[in-house]
Amino acid sequence: MNKSRLLTLGLTVLLAFAIAAMAQPQPAPTPAGAPGKFMMGQMLNLTPEQQEQIAALRLELQKKNLPLRSKLNDYRAEIKLLVVSDNYSRSKVESLISKINDIRKQLMLNRIEFQRKVRNLLTPEQRTRFDARILSGKGMHGKRGRPGMNKGCAPGMHHPPHHRRW
Numbered sequence: 001m002n003k004s005r006l007l008t009l010g011l012t013v014l015l016a017f018a019i020a021a022m023a024q025p026q027p028a029p030t031p032a033g034a035p036g037k038f039m040m041g042q043m044l045n046l047t048p049e050q051q052e053q054i055a056a057l058r059l060e061l062q063k064k065n066l067p068l069r070s071k072l073n074d075y076r077a078e079i080k081l082l083v084v085s086d087n088y089s090r091s092k093v094e095s096l097i098s099k100i101n102d103i104r105k106q107l108m109l110n111r112i113e114f115q116r117k118v119r120n121l122l123t124p125e126q127r128t129r130f131d132a133r134i135l136s137g138k139g140m141h142g143k144r145g146r147p148g149m150n151k152g153c154a155p156g157m158h159h160p161p162h163h164r165r166w
Helices: 003-022 040-044 048-084 090-121 124-135
Strands: none
Touching (some): 040 048, 040 124, 090 124
16 A cells, blocks of 8 residues: 555544544533532632632533643544554654643643632632642542442452543
8 A cells, every 4th residue: 555545544534533532522601509510609609700600611621621622632533543553653752642642731721710710709718628638639520430430349448440442
């Protein structure tokens, strides 16, 4: 197979991955007070104005992160193609991994910036509860991990946190 056909095939597969990723159904928003869903507004007793401000900050964060997450998925797809390619290049894989790490760093910085902005909107009492939640490792969205993740474990034993692989 000549190089142009291989490149065309690779780009086609990459495009298919991108389309499939975008076509995934999005979870429906959970109404306030729904069981099983941590609601920051309830925990912190937010005013309607605070809720609106935080919703605007969340939208800003999502807009900032969307292109980063898209690029992250592109790089992961490129790595998959390189792994199965006859023209494997370790240096190219290392370069892509470095780019992935840069994006993950930026996503983390964006999330921390969001948390700081939210914290600045809170009263001293709300900040105390917010800080306790952050320091407990549960963040702003409740218990981390997937439901049922620790089933079958001995008391005190936990599975390692789930990290999305390539």
